[in-house]
Amino acid sequence: MPADVKPGPTAAAGNFALERGEAVPALIGRHQDFLIVAGLGGTASDVGAVTGDAAHVYSLAGAMGAACMMGLGLALARPDKRVLVVTGDGELLMNVGALATVAVVDPVNLAILCVDNGHYGETGWQKSHTSLGVDLEQIAIGCGIKHTCTVAAARDIAAGARLLREGNGASFVCLRVKPTEPPAFKRNFDASLQRDRFRAALGGTMSPRG
């Protein structure tokens, strides 16, 4: 794909065509370049399928709505690292004000990838608001996030991947995918173990003292 491809205006509501199992790995690329916070549900599996059970990933299995703000706290704490939040449309909608807070703080090292399938896959595939006309990229723009795009076709992926890595300021990529099952991944549900492991991998201690 040519490097000069711009994010296309392909975000028409209802355009959920990409395969998440292909598009998410293509957007993330070399995952070791990021500290990753994965939202609950399908996005934890999307990330796990790319990274395996890895120390530089913190995956949620509850606390719906936490992912973006965990990413913000982490990005501010570690300006030497690039932080990637991978979250779903349902989780993002639950705490959509976090986009406003992220925009106001605007850390240079934070990227948010929303895997938007327009549905609550975990709870029985009920439609989410993004199937009903809500456009998360437009919300991000309205919040003031300066670097955004929607990836809804294969030709958008290179530009989306670049935005996640090179955005000078907080960046937001809305990935429109089919409402299909996320990749199978047997994940670690121990939140405390993940926390200790994550900190130890960053060279900190596992004790509470920072």
Add this chain to the structure above:
Amino acid sequence: MRRENFSAKPIEDHPARWQDAGIAHLYCLGMDAAVETQSQTGWQHELYDLLRENGITQIAYVPDAGHSILIDRSLADPSVHSIALTTEEEGVALIAGADLGGTRAVLLMQSSGVGNCINMLSLIKGARFPFLTLVSMRGDFGEGNPWQFAMGQATEPVLAAMGVVCLRIERSDEVIPTMNAALTMVFKGAQAVAVLLSQRLIGAKPF
């Protein structure tokens, strides 16, 4: 009494913000307002200094009159991230993320905001993140707004139900010792602690 707290005017220009009985009494005596306000708000400056001495570098809040000095100090402090939130639960997740990165954060909120945090606190309890919040109370001693009582009176039971230890402060001379205790419990003892600043301490908002 929310967003205007971001004004650049010196804190001492707003003596009426602190309505507790002690200040009112001193005003009646005709003492110098600026001097007395400084003395009455001294604990808040000491509290900010204590947070900074303990390595806290992220200060998150929903704008609130009771925390206005801490908020203004954080905005003026180039060594901290001062983070205004749209809802208090954002701050719970922010603290967890800061801890993952090896730094310390604090959440400043009003008691009504505690209700917005409940499910997000499962992140703190599940992963045993160290968690420190300062809660300015409403629906408490001398409250005149009936809307504030439900959440104000539920604050301690709700926090306790989610595994957060509550330390309540009624008098200004308790502030620093209680905060020292809280800081130890959080950052050495790996606990979640809420320090409740009662309306007896901060004054009830007049209605």
